[in-house]
Amino acid sequence: MTTYMDIISLLILVSSFVLVANKKQTSYIKTFRIQSFLIALSMAAIGFRHFQQNGRIDAFILCALIIGLKVIYIPNLLNKTYDKVEHKVEKDFYLNIPILTLLACGIAVFVYFIVTGIGQFDNRDITMQVVNMVSVVLIGIFFMITRKKAIGQIVGFLVVENGIFGTAMFAAEGMPLIVDIGIFIDLLTGVLIMGLMVFRINDKFDSINTNKLKKLKG
Amino acid sequence: MNLSVTDHLFTLAIIMFFAGACFGLLFCKKHRAANTLSNLFCMAGSAMGTISVVFHLLKGGGPVTVLNSVPGIPNFSLQLKYDNLSAYFLLVLFILTFAVSLYSIGYISHYYGKRNVGIFNFLYCTFILSMMMVMLAGNLLTFFIAWELMSVVSYFLVVFEHERSENVKAGTVYIIMTHLGAALIMIAFMIMNVLTGETSIIGNGAFFTALPEAAKNACFLLLLVGFGTKAGIIPFHIWLPKAHPAASSNISALMSGFMIKTAIYGIVRFIICGFGGIKTWWGMTILILGIVAAVLGVAYALMEHNIKRLLAFHSIENIGIIFIGLGMGMIAYSKEYYPIAAVAIAAALFHTLNHALFKGGLFLGAGAIQYATHTRDIEQLGGLIKKMPVTAVFVLCFSLAISAIVPFNGFVSEWLTYQSIFAFIPKGSLCINMISIIAAAALAFAGALAAVCFVKLFGISFLGLPRSEHAGEAKEVPPTMLGGMGILAALCLVAGLFPKIILNLLDKVLIETAALKIYPNLSGGTVPVFSGLTVSGNKMSMIAILAVILALIAATVPAVRIIGGKADSRKYGTWDCGFVEINERMQYTATGFSKPIRIVFRILFRPSRTLAVKGEHPKYYPDKMEYKVGTVSVFEKYFYDVIIRGLHRFSQRVKLSVQTGSIHMYLSYILVTVLALMLYSRLF
Numbered sequence: 001m002t003t004y005m006d007i008i009s010l011l012i013l014v015s016s017f018v019l020v021a022n023k024k025q026t027s028y029i030k031t032f033r034i035q036s037f038l039i040a041l042s043m044a045a046i047g048f049r050h051f052q053q054n055g056r057i058d059a060f061i062l063c064a065l066i067i068g069l070k071v072i073y074i075p076n077l078l079n080k081t082y083d084k085v086e087h088k089v090e091k092d093f094y095l096n097i098p099i100l101t102l103l104a105c106g107i108a109v110f111v112y113f114i115v116t117g118i119g120q121f122d123n124r125d126i127t128m129q130v131v132n133m134v135s136v137v138l139i140g141i142f143f144m145i146t147r148k149k150a151i152g153q154i155v156g157f158l159v160v161e162n163g164i165f166g167t168a169m170f171a172a173e174g175m176p177l178i179v180d181i182g183i184f185i186d187l188l189t190g191v192l193i194m195g196l197m198v199f200r201i202n203d204k205f206d207s208i209n210t211n212k213l214k215k216l217k218g
Numbered sequence: 219m220n221l222s223v224t225d226h227l228f229t230l231a232i233i234m235f236f237a238g239a240c241f242g243l244l245f246c247k248k249h250r251a252a253n254t255l256s257n258l259f260c261m262a263g264s265a266m267g268t269i270s271v272v273f274h275l276l277k278g279g280g281p282v283t284v285l286n287s288v289p290g291i292p293n294f295s296l297q298l299k300y301d302n303l304s305a306y307f308l309l310v311l312f313i314l315t316f317a318v319s320l321y322s323i324g325y326i327s328h329y330y331g332k333r334n335v336g337i338f339n340f341l342y343c344t345f346i347l348s349m350m351m352v353m354l355a356g357n358l359l360t361f362f363i364a365w366e367l368m369s370v371v372s373y374f375l376v377v378f379e380h381e382r383s384e385n386v387k388a389g390t391v392y393i394i395m396t397h398l399g400a401a402l403i404m405i406a407f408m409i410m411n412v413l414t415g416e417t418s419i420i421g422n423g424a425f426f427t428a429l430p431e432a433a434k435n436a437c438f439l440l441l442l443v444g445f446g447t448k449a450g451i452i453p454f455h456i457w458l459p460k461a462h463p464a465a466s467s468n469i470s471a472l473m474s475g476f477m478i479k480t481a482i483y484g485i486v487r488f489i490i491c492g493f494g495g496i497k498t499w500w501g502m503t504i505l506i507l508g509i510v511a512a513v514l515g516v517a518y519a520l521m522e523h524n525i526k527r528l529l530a531f532h533s534i535e536n537i538g539i540i541f542i543g544l545g546m547g548m549i550a551y552s553k554e555y556y557p558i559a560a561v562a563i564a565a566a567l568f569h570t571l572n573h574a575l576f577k578g579g580l581f582l583g584a585g586a587i588q589y590a591t592h593t594r595d596i597e598q599l600g601g602l603i604k605k606m607p608v609t610a611v612f613v614l615c616f617s618l619a620i621s622a623i624v625p626f627n628g629f630v631s632e633w634l635t636y637q638s639i640f641a642f643i644p645k646g647s648l649c650i651n652m653i654s655i656i657a658a659a660a661l662a663f664a665g666a667l668a669a670v671c672f673v674k675l676f677g678i679s680f681l682g683l684p685r686s687e688h689a690g691e692a693k694e695v696p697p698t699m700l701g702g703m704g705i706l707a708a709l710c711l712v713a714g715l716f717p718k719i720i721l722n723l724l725d726k727v728l729i730e731t732a733a734l735k736i737y738p739n740l741s742g743g744t745v746p747v748f749s750g751l752t753v754s755g756n757k758m759s760m761i762a763i764l765a766v767i768l769a770l771i772a773a774t775v776p777a778v779r780i781i782g783g784k785a786d787s788r789k790y791g792t793w794d795c796g797f798v799e800i801n802e803r804m805q806y807t808a809t810g811f812s813k814p815i816r817i818v819f820r821i822l823f824r825p826s827r828t829l830a831v832k833g834e835h836p837k838y839y840p841d842k843m844e845y846k847v848g849t850v851s852v853f854e855k856y857f858y859d860v861i862i863r864g865l866h867r868f869s870q871r872v873k874l875s876v877q878t879g880s881i882h883m884y885l886s887y888i889l890v891t892v893l894a895l896m897l898y899s900r901l902f
Contacts, residue, residue, distance in 0.1 A: 094882075110893065110896075110897075111896075113900065114896045114897065114899070114900045117900045118899065118900070138889065138892065138893070141885060141888060141889045141892070142889060144882075144885050145882050145885045145886050145889060146882075148882075153881070210881045210882070211880060211881075211882070213879065213880070213881055214878065214879040214880050215879075216879060217877070217878075217879030
């Protein structure tokens with residue numbers, strides 16, 4: 001079981017590296033889909049354990065929600081948004097891909113250095129998973145910083161959310177169902193609003209390059 | 219807790235002020251009712267308060283607790299109590315509020331139907347209550363709350379006539395300066411509290427003796443600048459000449475008469491009584507600040523032609539005189555010449571009362587002039603003595619008092635200050651002596667210039683011919699306003715003629731707060747009110763001086779008659795320089811009167827003058843000539859403007875470099891912060 005969880009958490013981390021290395025905006029969405037699916041898988045694993053132990057099915061519900069929302073609905077929504085606004089293909093990142101990947105590696109190493117020193121996690125297995133998830137959070141922010149276009153920023157935000165959700169899941173086997181559902185609703189609202197904003201930005205600047213928002217400064 | 223009748227009376231006085239505030243709001247639609255009722259309540263409260271604090275001072279018997287509320291919040295308690303020092307300052311406040319409230323009944327009538335008089339009266343009562351609370355605060359927290367309350371309420375009163383942009387600007391400067399001061403006071407309180415664990419400020423003995431030396435010095439400087447900002451010592455005075463003219467006159471009277479004295483109270487309470495031991499350099503600092511404020515305050519006052527600005531600068535001068543007394547007292551105290559210290563500090567506290575009386579009165583007089591003529595510009599006035607004879611007499615009394623001329627009270631406190639300086643000179647070291655001599659000279663100089671300034675104020679505005687229509691049509695103000703000024707004028711005379719009444723009270727204050735006795739040194743040990751004063755061999759009796767003056771007048775008038783013979787008069791057309799008749803434009807102007815001083819203090823005023831001649835051929839046939847004289851406010855130009863410009867440039871630069879408008883930049887701030895915090899948690 002632990003090995004299985006370790007592998008999944010590593011895969012999630014790897015998916016975020018993949019995200020950083022992506023060049024096209026459509027691939028961001030695909031990578032996000034994969035990452036969310038991996039999260040759903042680990043949730044399913046936890047669900048099996050809970051069901052075996054005390055017959056609870058909370059985790060299965062969550063797993064279904066993740067698949068419904070993060071694997072199917074939100075990526076589709078983003079794809080639609082992308083089809084409507086973006087026609088030009090241009091470079092979307094400030095630094096080149098190898099440097100970005102190296103920096104992301106640096107973040108992971110930094111997190112390892114920090115989290116292992118905290119000493120709160122007595123269980124070494126969990127430490128490994130938490131390191132991976134916290135790295136995903138920070139890489140998500142890093143991804144947001146390095147991409148110019150709004151789609152990248154949305155995906156980065158979703159990855160940050162994935163990372164936080166994953167941290168809670170691996171460190172404490174998930175939060176109470178009601179909290180998680182609340183988080184999902186927040187997330188959904190956030191993504192819908194951001195989708196709308198993308199259209200507005202596109203209308204205003206003829207581009208979804210968020211760098212142009214500088215002009216809004218008073 | 220045993221409370222006597224007078225202590226209950228004090229509580230009742232507080233309730234009266236509350237009632238005044240509430241009635242102001244209740245009747246805010248009926249202006250006359252609101253104003254009369256709430257001022258009557260204030261008068262009742264002041265009268266009760268005066269009686270109770272006077273009885274407390276005479277009776278003695280340690281601090282009285284008015285309120286001690288300890289809610290469940292940790293480290294938080296509200297404590298209101300008063301000892302003799304608070305009682306003395308409260309006495310000053312109550313006397314002033316009694317006169318000012320009486321005056322306001324008539325004065326505020328010019329607001330009827332134009333402004334929300336209810337709110338004004340509410341703020342007025344709250345302002346008095348907040349100043350009372352500063353005096354009554356029994357611990358650091360209560361003191362700070364009261365201090366801030368006072369600042370905020372007075373800010374609202376300053377900007378009450380908010381449609382005039384200069385009032386709003388004055389209010390802004392005031393609130394910024396006063397909050398800078400409050401911030402410093404707060405830092406000092408925190409240091410004092412953290413290092414000693416003590417919060418009480420009223421009680422027996424000094425509370426903060428346990429502070430380390432360095433902390434004491436730091437607290438001294440912080441408190442000095444913090445309270446000095448409120449007191450208006452130079453260079454922290456810039457709010458004062460702006461805020462006083464902006465507020466209406468009864469408020470200026472309270473602000474100048476008492477609010478700036480709360481700073482003196484703070485200095486006495488915390489620095490002289492609180493730290494248990496005074497350093498010589500503290501006294502020196504205060505003395506030097508006092509000298510600067512006294513001389514520059516009056517010098518600036520001379521250049522002003524707006525009555526209220528002029529009076530505001532005189533407040534700075536008088537705070538300087540009080541500071542000279544305090545500084546001298548602190549130096550003497552630190553060198554263990556206790557009798558001299560007692561006289562000097564008593565002189566400072568006496569001058570506090572005196573200044574409240576005559577400066578309060580002068581602001582009321584300025585209000586009366588404004589009420590009658592609708593202008594504050596001296597150059598527009600003239601000839602008011604014929605239109606407003608009673609006001610003129612009162613303003614003359616106050617002017618004599620502030621110029622330290624016998625037999626009024628200003629003379630006594632300045633005389634005591636001089637005596638303490640002279641008494642200390644044979645005992646001090648060389649450096650201290652030099653400063654003491656300069657202080658005495660500065661005091662004399664300031665007194666002389668103040669006299670010049672009030673000759674200008676009184677002469678230009680009350681004598682001669684009216685310089686504008688408004689001044690020509692002026693009428694005497696309502697009797698309540700005259701009553702308010704009259705009370706203060708009478709008290710100026712009483713305090714001048716019988717200074718021992720006040721000194722008796724001050725003796726009790728100083729014995730309780732600093733274990734200093736005035737009387738062993740002043741002759742006449744017990745209380746013969748009519749006897750003269752003696753300080754280290756120098757005797758002075760106001761009654762005797764008055765008698766001599768009266769005798770001289772009585773002798774001179776017949777002598778002139780006898781020598782000059784009976785004057786016979788004949789009517790004849792005088793030579794009038796080719797003009798048709800003598801008119802108001804041929805009079806001496808205030809600008810002309812102050813010109814010699816402007817030339818002497820050129821370095822300070824940076825005067826500029828321009829003469830513009832207009833006409834078709836201006837050189838030969840001038841139609842119109844315009845003469846403009848301007849002075850520069852040196853402190854604002856070379857101190858505050860530099861700081862403000864620097865701050866502005868700095869914030870511009872920060873805005874350009876930090877707040878770029880780029881989302882990526884903002885996100886990277888977040889990332890860097892998170893990483894830094896993580897690193898911090900790992901390493902430390």
